[in-house]
Structure formats: C-alpha cells, structure tokens
Amino acid sequence: MAASRIISHPHRPFPPPPSETHAHSSINLNFALHPPKRCRFACVLRASLKENHLNDKGAADLFALPRPLTSTQLSDSVSDGPRLQVAYQGVPGAYSESAAQKAYPNCEAVPCPQFENAFQKVERWLVDRAVLPIENSLGGSIHRNYDLLLRHRLHIVGEVKYAVHHCLMANHGVQLEDLKRVLSHPQALAQCEHTLTKWGLVREAVDDTAGAAQYIAMHEVKDAGAVASSAAAKIYGLNILAQDIQDDCDNVTRFLMLAREPIIPGTDRPFKTSIVFSLEEGPGILFKALAVFALRQINLSKIESRPLRNSPLRMADDNSNGSPKYFDYLFYVDFEASMADPTAQNALRHLNEFATFLRVLGSYPMDTSTV
Secondary structure (H helix, E strand, C coil), X not given: CCCCCCCCCCCXXXXXXXXXXXXXXXXXXXXXXXXXXXXXXHHHHHHHHHHCCCCHHHHHHHCCCCCCEEHHHHHHHHHCCCCCEEEEECCCCCHHHHHHXXXXXXXXXXXXXXXXXXXXXXXXXXXXXXXXXXEECCCEECHHHHHHHXXXXXXXXXXXXXXXXXXXXXXXCCCHHHCCEEXXXXXXXXXXXXXXXXXXXXXXXXXXXXXXHHHHHHCCCCCEEEEECHHHHHHHCCEEEEECCCCCCCCEEEEEEEECCXXXXXXXXXXXXXXXXXXXXXXXXXXXXXXXXXXXXXXXXEEEEEECCCCCEEECCHHHCCCEEEEXXXXXXXXXXXXXXXXXXXXXXXXXXXXXXEEEEEEEECCCCCC
C-alpha cells in the first residue's frame, strides 16, 4: 500500500480520490497545492533536505513508511505493546525525560544533545518516538521546534502537559549566600526571573536544566547553582536550596509526541489538529484565513507565526525598484477538532483555496488530564 506523503500529487485537484486514501480511513491529512503556488515552497523544502544531507531519492526512501496507527493502537502501545524507545532533548533528569515517561510510561527514554538530534533519531529508525516541548505557560513558545516541525517529516501523534517545579540546587556545603551565578536553560531562567533577580544572581544559559545540574556536580562549582528538577538533584547528588522557585505556580509545559507514522483520527474523544500554512500579502488576508474556522464554530487554541526560512523577504513590484516590501511568514495553528469531522475537513478545503502552502502536521487526541 502506498505510504502517506507530506504533499499530495501536485497535478491532482484537492481532495484526492477516495481510492488513494488508506483502507482504514476515508480521511486524507495531506493537502495539494495549486501548481503555480508551489514553486517557491518546493525550493524551500529542497533546501531543507539539502541541509539534512538528503537527496530526493534518499528522502523518498526514508519516508516510505508503514500505514498510519489508529488512535487505539497509540493507546495500546503505551501499556500493552513492546517497550518503546523515546527520544528527548537533554540528559537524564531533564523535564523532557519526565514528560516522555508520562507520555509512554513503559518506555526507554533516550537522551539527545539537541532538539534536531531527536527528530533525526526517529527519522532514521533509531528510536520509535520523540517527545519534545513546544510551549510553556510562562515562557511561551519554543520557536526552534516549530521550525524543525516544518523541516522534518514527522507526524504529531499526541500531546502531554507536564507541570514544572523548579528547584535551586548546589553542591553540598554551598549556601544560597555563597552563590554569585545560576545556570539553566533559557526557558527555566525566564520562568524564575523575579526570584533570581531578588537573590541578585547572574543568570547563565546552557542547553538544558539537567545539564546545568550535571555541570555543577562534575566540576564541583562553589559559586554557582543550577535551576533544575528535584530528579536532577537526586541523580547528580546536589543539595536543594529552594523548591518551587518559578514565578507562577501554574507553570506547565506542553510537549508533542512525534512519530514516523500519523495516527488515523477519530471522534471517540476530544481531538486537536495542528497545521502550518502561508498566505499571499493583502488586506485582511489573515482575517480571511482564520474566518474559515470561526464560521464553522471551530475553536483555535494556538496561533504562532514564524519567518519563512531561506526566503525571509518578498520583493516589491517592479515599479518600486525591486526593494524589499515585506516579510514572508508561516502560520502555525492548533484547532480543537478531529480531521475525522467533516466540519474540519471543509474548513481546510476552504483555507486551501487561497493559502499558498498548507500542511497538516497531525490530528491527535488532546491531553485533557489535570496537571
């Protein structure tokens, strides 16, 4: 059976004929672009493949994937299936590791030094899934992962919300008044900004929270502490000087669960769908794009704009001497509906009529648990 592709056949009208959808579902998560609109974005995608050292044939082989999972199979894989290997960014003790274990309780969590390494491990079949942060209730969006969602061809198959409790830790024998600086991930430092300012500590950014704890312990630093989890303090033998130092007690990070195969959306539970699209410049064009959801009573839970990489500036008309006129942006939107719902399908058909680029990143069960 032919595998699901990111972009549908370029010369066929939207939507594709029913015979080309998977036998297990009549829903196709891919949207064709009108041929004149596709050229610039095809160049961008080819540039992204080149950045990852993949030619077109290699990309085709890499993404020749099995049929999509059902949402039932996704749930079964958590409790009854073989032990999954799940990539996360950071070292043992990172919040991402805890989120991976919450998403897949029986998994083997596999640390990665950078976000992109986690994407690559899934694409290369070195692990089964990845769990990566996308937004925090205090620090906002993790822009790097939005960019990587477009560059790579993984599918969002779920989300998990994780309550973050930051601790200030240091080596044994070091007191709070001995500290001059504190190390942590930029997001963690931002989430504790007022508390750290009150203590007069100089903030130094590192790649991840647990990595900061690891560095403090390995180098036996006496004038610096780390902001990390209590699990990291236990792993690296550090003393917790203060707990729950985040500025707001409602500090929650939302993580995405990524896989090589999409899941087939259902209507048996609340679903969320994530898309990315681009628009031509013009008065009210973004309003028009968002109106396709409002007209159908579909709630938007997230909207994020990111500059179009490799083509950040669009040139003006000839009568403006070719000077830059405005920036090109991609819009990432999450809406609360399943792609199994005809209303959601109609909304995207409507959006596809005037979007210059449209891609469904995933339609997946919402995390409705309390954190």
